[in-house]
Amino acid sequence: EVQLVESGGGLVQPGASLKLSCVASGFTFSDYWMSWVRQTPGKTMEWIGDIKYDGSYTNYAPSLKNRFTISRDNAKSTLYLQMSNVRSEDTATYYCTRGGWFAYWGQGTLVTVSS
Amino acid sequence: DVVMTQTPVSLSVAIGQPASISCKSSQSLVGTSGKTYLNWLLQRPGQSPKRLIYLVSKLDSGIPDRFSGSGSETDFTLKISRVEADDLGVYYCLQGTHFPFTFGSGTKLEIK
Numbered sequence: 001e002v003q004l005v006e007s008g009g010g011l012v013q014p015g016a017s018l019k020l021s022c023v024a025s026g027f028t029f030s031d032y033w034m035s036w037v038r039q040t041p042g043k044t045m046e047w048i049g050d051i052k053y054d055g056s057y058t059n060y061a062p063s064l065k066n067r068f069t070i071s072r073d074n075a076k077s078t079l080y081l082q083m084s085n086v087r088s089e090d091t092a093t094y095y096c097t098r099g100g101w102f103a104y105w106g107q108g109t110l111v112t113v114s115s
Numbered sequence: 116d117v118v119m120t121q122t123p124v125s126l127s128v129a130i131g132q133p134a135s136i137s138c139k140s141s142q143s144l145v146g147t148s149g150k151t152y153l154n155w156l157l158q159r160p161g162q163s164p165k166r167l168i169y170l171v172s173k174l175d176s177g178i179p180d181r182f183s184g185s186g187s188e189t190d191f192t193l194k195i196s197r198v199e200a201d202d203l204g205v206y207y208c209l210q211g212t213h214f215p216f217t218f219g220s221g222t223k224l225e226i227k
Contacts, residue, residue, distance in 0.1 A: 035216075045164075045207055045218035061215040062116075095163060100211050102154055103175065105163040 002026040002104045004096050009109030012086055022079040022096030022106055029077035030054070033099040036070060036081045038092040039108070046092075048081065050100060086113045117141050119208055121219030129227040134195040136222045138208035143188045145212070152211035155184055155193045158221075159204040168193065200226055 008020040022034070036048040049060035051070045058070050069082040079096050093108040118141040128134045144151045155168040166175050168184040171191060181196045195202060203226050208219040 043205060043221055045209070045221070047216040047218070049215075059214050100152075100216065101166075101169060102156065102164075102209060102211065103166050103169070105165070107163055 002098065004098065004104060004106035006094060006096055006106045006109040009094065009111045011112045011114060013115050014087060014113055015085055017082070017084045018086060018111060020081040020083070020094055020109055020111070022081075024077045024079065024096075024098070027098070029072075030074040034070075034072060034079045035097045035100060035102070036068075036079075037095045037097055037102075037105075038090075039095070040089075040092045048094075051079070083111070086111075088113050116215055117144070117210055117213045117217050119210055119217050119219040121208055121222055123222060124220070125223040125225065127225045127227045128195075128198045130200060131197050132227075134198050134202075134224060136193045136206055136208075138186075138191045138193070138219050140189045140191075140210055142213070144191075144210050145188060151187065153184075153186070153191050154209040154211060155182075156207045156209060157202075157204050158207065162204075164207065198224070198226070202226075 003025045006022045012018050033050050035050040038046050049070050051058045055072050067084050071080045091113045093110050095108045096106045098104040120139045122137045144153050151171050153171045156164040156166050158164045167178050172184040183194045185192050203224055205221045205223050207221050
């Protein structure tokens with residue numbers, strides 16, 4: 001069974017950095033592109049970006065690429081999202097998904113940016 | 116970015132009645148492969164999104180055939196032939212053809 005478990009969310013101050021993790025199981029992690037998606041409190045969905053199966057290539061939403069970095073550790077079956085200089089508008093639930101087909105989603109991790 | 120315009124914002128449907136949601140894209144979703152990467156997702160209250168349909172009309176495993184997807188180019192529709200109580204939630208269309216991938220704003224289905 002495919003499972004994606006995000007962690008690392010919480011309350012963070014504006015301007016700080018935060019790193020989210022997504023541990024995958026139930027499939028060969030190194031065979032798949034992986035994506036991050038976020039959902040604001042108002043329920044707006046936004047694709048953040050994705051990363052190639054070997055970590056050699058990434059795509060980002062243009063509005064986020066200067067502050068967000070996606071990486072992976074295939075030995076640990078783990079996907080990461082490094083967020084820097086966070087803003088109040090980054091407050092959202094962050095989901096990892098398998099590839100660009102969006103067939104599998106984690107349960108999400110909530111990030112709240114507030115002083 | 117491709118803008119996905121989803122309507123209606125909400126709809127209230129009685130059990131056993133049909134429902135229809137529209138999603139229009141600001142440009143054609145036909146990719147260079149000739150495939151159209153249009154998905155429909157359902158997010159039930161308190162849950163993560165779940166994909167129902169991919170490539171416009173292909174049902175995911177376990178999704179009842181009460182659900183159907185249709186459309187082409189820029190105009191797409193999700194139909195539920197007979198709404199059941201378990202269908203309540205927010206439906207999103209999502210295009211995976213053009214970077215950055217983009218979502219519709221969602222349609223909230225309530226049971227009347």
